[in-house]
Amino acid sequence: MHYELLVEDELVVVRGAVPGRPAQQLSLPEVLAHPLVLRERGSGTRQVLEYALRQQHVRLSELRVAFSFDNTQAIKAYLEAAPTCLGIVSRRALELELQTGRLEIVPVPALRLARQFETVWVQGQPPSASAARFLAYARQHCAPVS
Template sequence: MGRSMAEGEQTGRGGQGVPGSLAHRVPDLGAMELLLAVARLGSLGGAARELGITQPAASSRVRSMERQLGVALVDRSPRGSRLTDAGVLVTDWARRIVEAAEAFDAGAQALRDRRDSRLRVAASMTIAEYLLPGWLVALRTQLPDTAVSLLAGNSATVAARLLADEADLGFVEGVSVPAGLDSAVIAHDRLVVVTAPGHPWARRRHPLAASELAATPLILREKGSGTRQVLDAALGGLARPLIELSSTTAVKAAAVSGAGPSVLSELAVGEELTNRRLVSVPLADVTLARDLRAVWPTGHRPTGPARHLLSLTRV
């Protein structure tokens, strides 16, 4: 009982240490493929050419494999290379391992193909309506076989979809990154105060004070929307909404109709400001700027089509 079991487990034939990991004891796939090529072609040089390596590199790899296994595998002569008896046996084992690796690779490719066949995107309303269409057109030129589905909602909904694994990539507009998500800034935006031309604010000679805006009932998006979050944080609170609507388009239509003032993304009202269906009201004391972000579950950086889309959105 002179040696402990642990010592015995670390000692192999001849008293030499045997590492515990298979990776240290079993040749790699490249070496096995080389041995199979030598067996098939009867030539180390021919095997090297088939695998796209030099003959010295092939010889070095065979010698390394022989040292690793502790047996001679190939007899070399001017007439070619011949497997030893041990080499024939090792080649048979290697063939089974390479076939299993090929099956593994085919299965992994099938998983990638299934992943790449679809892309599920969740986006807050402004991004979904005014930025994503252009990005998705560009994506289609790169990945024409990928089917894309888009869920538009507020920033809270986007976060919930991602965390429930119901979306592969999300886009939000809020003041902070929702819990459980990582993010990257992909664009910048500014909120503007707008009214119909007939509203008294459209004829103001001086900028609107932030305190007056905060105290005025506005046409607003619902709670949980990025626009509402940014506005509430910038003004330190808001009056009870005049009307609360669930889409940017609906809020804009209500403002155009003259129902009351609103605060909307500059991206959303460019056309209406140009044709004077809406008027921008200058705001004093505060700038309503915000970052637009791509988001994904923490620790799971986008891959496949989601990664392609993310690359198209960067500022």
């Protein structure tokens, strides 16, 4: 199989923005004390979180999970309405909400949630024409997020 990096991503802790009160840095125990809104079991997002927590000797069963949703849009909408909850979301999925001040990233230095998306195809067999067009489009539109 041929593997090629398509895009790097980072999951971040996020909350509903509180006007006039910027998000303060939190320690991992402070984050874990909040009700959390997460992706559903089996999702790649949840697997990255589970792995990072395991490195910190924290089990997922120890978390105060308020809700699990099967899509990022539902998590973002819930966080806008639930000021005491925190969520874990891809930085790439937050562009509009960050720009409009509806959500904000909460810095958590002890929690690094990096991930990579790769394309995979059979070695020696170039991707089909439609797959090649998709890859060209994805490479053009998946610029690094700051």
